[in-house]
Amino acid sequence: MKKYTTLILVGFIIVLAAGLAGTLLYLKNQPPQERGFEPIIEIAPMEPDSSKWGINFPNEYATLLKTGNNNTPTTYGGSEKFSHLIEDPRQVILFAGYSFSKEYNEDRGHQNSLTDVRAIKRVDEKTHATCYSCKSSDNPRLWSEMGMEAYDAKMFSEMTPEIQNPIGCANCHEAGTMRLIVTNPALEAALQAQGKDWQTFTRQEMRSVVCANCHVEYYFVGDKKVLTLPWMNGTRVEEIIAYYDSIGFSDWMYPGAETPMLKAQHPDFEMFTANSTHYQAGVACADCHMPYLRDGAAKYSSHDVHSPLLNPEQACGQCHTDVDYVVERVKTIQDEVYKAKLAAEDAIVDAITAIQAAAKVSDVDPILLDEARTLHRHAQFRWDFVSAENSMGFHNPEEVLCILGDATNLARQAQMKAAQAAHAPSILETGSYYTLPSVPTPVP
Amino acid sequence: MKKYTTLILVGFIIVLAAGLAGTLLYLKNQPPQERGFEPIIEIAPMEPDSSKWGINFPNEYATLLKTGNNNTPTTYGGSEKFSHLIEDPRQVILFAGYSFSKEYNEDRGHQNSLTDVRAIKRVDEKTHATCYSCKSSDNPRLWSEMGMEAYDAKMFSEMTPEIQNPIGCANCHEAGTMRLIVTNPALEAALQAQGKDWQTFTRQEMRSVVCANCHVEYYFVGDKKVLTLPWMNGTRVEEIIAYYDSIGFSDWMYPGAETPMLKAQHPDFEMFTANSTHYQAGVACADCHMPYLRDGAAKYSSHDVHSPLLNPEQACGQCHTDVDYVVERVKTIQDEVYKAKLAAEDAIVDAITAIQAAAKVSDVDPILLDEARTLHRHAQFRWDFVSAENSMGFHNPEEVLCILGDATNLARQAQMKAAQAAHAPSILETGSYYTLPSVPTPVP
Numbered sequence: 001m002k003k004y005t006t007l008i009l010v011g012f013i014i015v016l017a018a019g020l021a022g023t024l025l026y027l028k029n030q031p032p033q034e035r036g037f038e039p040i041i042e043i044a045p046m047e048p049d050s051s052k053w054g055i056n057f058p059n060e061y062a063t064l065l066k067t068g069n070n071n072t073p074t075t076y077g078g079s080e081k082f083s084h085l086i087e088d089p090r091q092v093i094l095f096a097g098y099s100f101s102k103e104y105n106e107d108r109g110h111q112n113s114l115t116d117v118r119a120i121k122r123v124d125e126k127t128h129a130t131c132y133s134c135k136s137s138d139n140p141r142l143w144s145e146m147g148m149e150a151y152d153a154k155m156f157s158e159m160t161p162e163i164q165n166p167i168g169c170a171n172c173h174e175a176g177t178m179r180l181i182v183t184n185p186a187l188e189a190a191l192q193a194q195g196k197d198w199q200t201f202t203r204q205e206m207r208s209v210v211c212a213n214c215h216v217e218y219y220f221v222g223d224k225k226v227l228t229l230p231w232m233n234g235t236r237v238e239e240i241i242a243y244y245d246s247i248g249f250s251d252w253m254y255p256g257a258e259t260p261m262l263k264a265q266h267p268d269f270e271m272f273t274a275n276s277t278h279y280q281a282g283v284a285c286a287d288c289h290m291p292y293l294r295d296g297a298a299k300y301s302s303h304d305v306h307s308p309l310l311n312p313e314q315a316c317g318q319c320h321t322d323v324d325y326v327v328e329r330v331k332t333i334q335d336e337v338y339k340a341k342l343a344a345e346d347a348i349v350d351a352i353t354a355i356q357a358a359a360k361v362s363d364v365d366p367i368l369l370d371e372a373r374t375l376h377r378h379a380q381f382r383w384d385f386v387s388a389e390n391s392m393g394f395h396n397p398e399e400v401l402c403i404l405g406d407a408t409n410l411a412r413q414a415q416m417k418a419a420q421a422a423h424a425p426s427i428l429e430t431g432s433y434y435t436l437p438s439v440p441t442p443v444p
Numbered sequence: 445m446k447k448y449t450t451l452i453l454v455g456f457i458i459v460l461a462a463g464l465a466g467t468l469l470y471l472k473n474q475p476p477q478e479r480g481f482e483p484i485i486e487i488a489p490m491e492p493d494s495s496k497w498g499i500n501f502p503n504e505y506a507t508l509l510k511t512g513n514n515n516t517p518t519t520y521g522g523s524e525k526f527s528h529l530i531e532d533p534r535q536v537i538l539f540a541g542y543s544f545s546k547e548y549n550e551d552r553g554h555q556n557s558l559t560d561v562r563a564i565k566r567v568d569e570k571t572h573a574t575c576y577s578c579k580s581s582d583n584p585r586l587w588s589e590m591g592m593e594a595y596d597a598k599m600f601s602e603m604t605p606e607i608q609n610p611i612g613c614a615n616c617h618e619a620g621t622m623r624l625i626v627t628n629p630a631l632e633a634a635l636q637a638q639g640k641d642w643q644t645f646t647r648q649e650m651r652s653v654v655c656a657n658c659h660v661e662y663y664f665v666g667d668k669k670v671l672t673l674p675w676m677n678g679t680r681v682e683e684i685i686a687y688y689d690s691i692g693f694s695d696w697m698y699p700g701a702e703t704p705m706l707k708a709q710h711p712d713f714e715m716f717t718a719n720s721t722h723y724q725a726g727v728a729c730a731d732c733h734m735p736y737l738r739d740g741a742a743k744y745s746s747h748d749v750h751s752p753l754l755n756p757e758q759a760c761g762q763c764h765t766d767v768d769y770v771v772e773r774v775k776t777i778q779d780e781v782y783k784a785k786l787a788a789e790d791a792i793v794d795a796i797t798a799i800q801a802a803a804k805v806s807d808v809d810p811i812l813l814d815e816a817r818t819l820h821r822h823a824q825f826r827w828d829f830v831s832a833e834n835s836m837g838f839h840n841p842e843e844v845l846c847i848l849g850d851a852t853n854l855a856r857q858a859q860m861k862a863a864q865a866a867h868a869p870s871i872l873e874t875g876s877y878y879t880l881p882s883v884p885t886p887v888p
Contacts, residue, residue, distance in 0.1 A: 242881065245881045275776045277773060280769060280772060280773060280776070281766075281769055322725075325724060325725055328724060329721060329724060332719045332724070332842070333842050336842050336843070336846050337842075339846065340845075340846055340849055343849065343850070343853060347853065371880055374880050374881065375878065375880070378878070397841070397842050398776070398777055398780050398781075398841050398842070398845060399780070401784075401842060401845035401846060401849060402780050402783065402784055402845060404849060405784055405787065405845065405848060405849030405852060406787070408849060408852065408853045408856075409787060409791065409852045409853070409856065409878070410878055412853065412856035412857065412860070413856065413877050413878055415860065416856070416859065416860060416863070416869075416872045417872075419860070419863065419869045419872065420869045420870070420872055420873065422869075423869060424869065425860075425863045425864045425866075425867060425868065425869045426864070428860045428861075428863065428864050429864065433857050434819065434822070434853070434854055434857055436815055436818050436819070437686065437689045437818065
């Protein structure tokens with residue numbers, strides 16, 4: 001009898017130990033607010049000063065501060081402020097006549113948002129206050145206190161005294177509950193227009209949607225420059241172009257070509273959610289850009305947001321077992337996308353040259369020339385939708401390569417339309433064309 | 445003391461049981477030849493009759509036979525013999541002047557290889573015996589007995605009596621050892637030219653390389669039509685084109701355009717191994733197309749080779765836990781590739797139209813016209829390298845989309861060169877161009 005008792009007792013011990021270990025592991029894996037977190041200080045609603053939130057959340061705050069100094073570059077991006085115009089002089093041509101041809105740098109981390117927006121040559125006395133919309137944790141408070149109208153009436157420099165804090169806690173979190181929230185009224189309106197209420201979203205959905213508070217394509221409506229997302233037809237690039245066409249919007253007129261141009265901002269959210277591999281797999285932006293870290297027994301999400309290529313063990317290793325393989329894949333894909341991006345740029349530069357030449361011809365066909373301009377407009381926005389996006393294609397490789405293929409195709413068609421408009425094939429003589437082989441064409 | 449004895453005994457039992465289970469599981473997971481398999485009958489070297497091999501390997505043989513009847517289509521492929529020319533009439537234009545414009549069907553399974561090659565309208569009295577090279581398990585025996593010369597001297601119909609068996613065991617296995625082997629002398633030579641000896645390859649490498657016995661780009665050298673793989677510069681599409689250019693090879697002359705054309709065969713191996721996701725992850729062709737199945741305690745590799753979309757639970761489920769997600773990804777990617785493929789076809793058809801028109805112009809510039817032809821040749825081979833490949837891009841989505849983007853870009857350049865050659869932009873008037881929006885071009 002005694003040996004059975006022993007066995008039963010040992011069995012009990014094993015079951016209890018396993019249960020305890022499991023429960024501890026479960027608790028350890030819960031985000032802070034679900035652990036019954038007790039705050040040290042109370043945070044006022046929309047508190048813009050992140051250091052106050054940092055008293056309750058020292059790990060999150062310490063990692064947020066790192067975005068101020070983590071300026072490490074990657075092959076194609078990272079957080080170093082290099083000049084896109086120097087790295088790729090085609091972009092000086094592509095943005096001619098627009099402020100992006102003056103200065104266009106790779107973004108640095110969130111803590112540098114105010115320093116960098118105030119230093120950039122694109123901002124001058126004609127810059128509107130709306131340009132602060134994505135740069136500061138003061139925005140949610142200002143929007144709440146004064147409405148979007150606070151910006152509508154002011155210039156950039158007039159708003160400066162109100163804007164004290166770089167991007168921080170209040171841009172994505174609700175004080176007290178700490179839940180993730182949409183703070184940008186333009187995003188809320190764009191979602192509503194699609195029949196979506198973010199309040200019904202899951203936490204995993206919100207771990208991407210809060211990034212869309214800023215990382216989206218947007219434009220300014222009317223003289224008051226009201227921040228608006230062009231999502232009325234949908235969030236795919238062709239749907240956004242169709243929307244801009246339907247309202248007759250353009251950002252600037254291309255000099256000499258007289259093409260009404262569109263400038264893409266940073267449509268990271270739209271690109272990622274356009275059926276990308278990771279999005280279809282249920283992955284959120286934060287899974288890769290804000291991986292969970294440990295501080296002793298505490299588990300927290302890193303707020304040192306940057307390229308996952310700078311910490312692939314944490315960023316990719318949460319799901320992928322072979323991190324070296326994954327990093328190699330990213331490299332392969334980004335190299336391919338970069339090549340396709342340059343091919344599109346060459347084609348668009350050629351289209352610009354052709355349209356400019358055609359516009360000078362006295363008996364040019366105005367309808368064909370306008371068609372060439374529309375092709376230029378659509379081609380360049382497609383390219384820019386990829387180029388302005390922060391992943392050199394990795395957020396959605398197949399979608400990006402399709403968009404770039406279309407951009408090149410349209411740019412070449414713009415060239416042809418320009419030649420037709422000018423009745424002059426000589427317009428096609430100069431261009432960045434495919435290098436033909438030196439061997440003679442074989443005869444079978 | 446007694447309770448310790450009980451514990452020790454129980455411990456022993458657990459350890460032994462776990463050891464036994466582990467060993468059995470290990471043995472169960474070994475491929476047949478490593479299990480110390482004892483054959484029922486002895487198989488002669490290069491035995492062409494697969495039914496004999498089937499006595500020793502009834503499961504493998506039973507699944508091989510299924511390739512004769514498994515004619516299920518997938519969205520873009522599968523094993524149903526539908527006509528590519530009917531499904532996509534652009535291909536009638538693209539292959540004008542060549543036998544592929546007569547009849548071009550989707551491939552059926554391995555067991556149909558002889559039936560289908562003998563029935564196709566492409567084969568006529570001028571067809572050479574080399575066309576049997578990839579269609580029969582008699583080939584290894586014939587190559588061994590008579591050398592490649594056996595084919596070099598004969599026409600297709602003359603060889604027919606020697607060719608009795610469809611693709612089978614002898615195409616990939618060594619009788620006796622059952623190891624995977626390169627049987628096609630052209631593949632062996634192509635690997636040797638790259639300094640590679642397949643005898644040193646791992647078993648996992650061979651589980652892809654044996655597919656390259658047939659699923660590769662090839663051409664016939666000289667009057668004797670010696671089967672040759674054009675891999676001397678490498679296996680990427682641009683390296684293959686450069687090789688064909690360097691030796692002045694072409695498959696046919698495009699009527700009216702007089703472009704010396706290249707026809708791609710089925711470069712599945714080249715496409716898959718060009719840094720695809722799965723190849724970089726160490727996956728072999730057989731992992732997806734010949735997944736392991738069970739017959740009671742026996743584990744065997746399915747020889748019912750077909751699209752993994754017809755059995756994703758087995759094919760993808762060996763590595764991927766969420767098969768629904770994976771199938772959805774394949775659909776997304778193939779839809780994107782199909783769209784990009786049609787865009788390339790439209791551009792190439794436009795290039796052909798333009799070159800044909802230019803060739804009729806009396807004072808055409810012959811140098812520019814030849815450049816247009818070379819662009820047509822290079823564009824169409826790129827497109828065909830994707831189109832003739834059996835995966836609608838899934839073997840390597842990023843590579844495929846880059847190749848298609850290049851094909852479209854080159855075809856548009858061919859159009860422009862033709863217009864320049866003819867001094868006539870009117871040549872560009874007809875074409876499958878981007879549909880311009882009906883709204884007027886906005887003015888900022």
